[in-house]
Amino acid sequence: MTTFYIKHLTQYNYSSTVIDAANQIKLYPINDNFQKVIYQRININTHPLIDTYLDFYNNVVGTFMIIEPHSFLAIESDIEVVTYPKIFPEDLIEASLQWDDLKLLQDNTFYIDFLKHKPFGGTQDVLEWIKSKDLNTLTPFKILLELCEYIYKNFNYTKGVTTIDSSIDDIWSLKSGVCQDFTNIMLQMVRMLGIPARYVSGYICPNDTITRGEGATHAWIEAYIPFYGWLGFDPTNNAIANENHVRLAVGRNYNDCSPVKGVFKGKVEEELIVKVKVSTTRDTIDPLQFISNNEKPEDVNSYRKNLEIIQQHQQQQQ
16 A cells, blocks of 8 residues: 655636636545545635535536636645555456457446547557457457557657647547547547446556656546456556556546636636646645746636646646
8 A cells, every 4th residue: 555645736827817717626536445535635716615526427526616806726636645556357267258248338328438439540550450469369458458558659758749639630640649648549449449448537656667647647548357347557658557546537538537627707818837746755845836926826716618628638748
């Protein structure tokens, strides 16, 4: 078991004031057998009341309103979480039986959202890759490991080459991107194999073998393995998601998991700043040192639209 202390700050600076901001946050780590939240404090500049509920995928969602005029919004989450290692699949059941079990899930309403995929520029290449594999001997677990390695080796981890408008076609053509890009590609490929897969947002806690994606929120997939259950695969680091991955939310895609989104009234230019710090020791950093302007949190708050939060992931890694 490992204890992590995580500070996560999201700040929007506006060129003028905005009003009537309706905001949603998914910044609450999942509590289950593999991670336990010991402590969490969420501080928002204007100290609004945060209402929480569980969404369709069992994520905790916070919502709040800010009616008064404000010129920036800062949201800080301070977390202490304990993670536990997973026991990986023994993978002793015959491959054909596992693939047959997956076929039974095709019409299961619980899994159907995690099996839908759309054709894209790399579809034919993926189908050829799948065709080259002997699924009579390769189990779902083994092919997931191969697929994770394939993306890791064939896509370059490059910050700033993708934007909020980058499609899967763009990423496939560039063969470059960051964690959410690799996750989106792997989701498509896994679902094309008939394996349920879901998007995961969270934090990466680097060690000697996991090095890419720190200092920001992270993304990876979880795939359903017959006779075992859900297991995470991180194509950015070619790793199985284990005790160094702290999960915030799961869903069909990024939009289901975005840490922050919202709307406001006002025609403004804005600057987005995101900072994430992960440590294995308790940290006493003053949260105000992350604030980029000379103002201190007083009268502030708001958010943006769904696609804007994709930019949050991108800018975190620049």
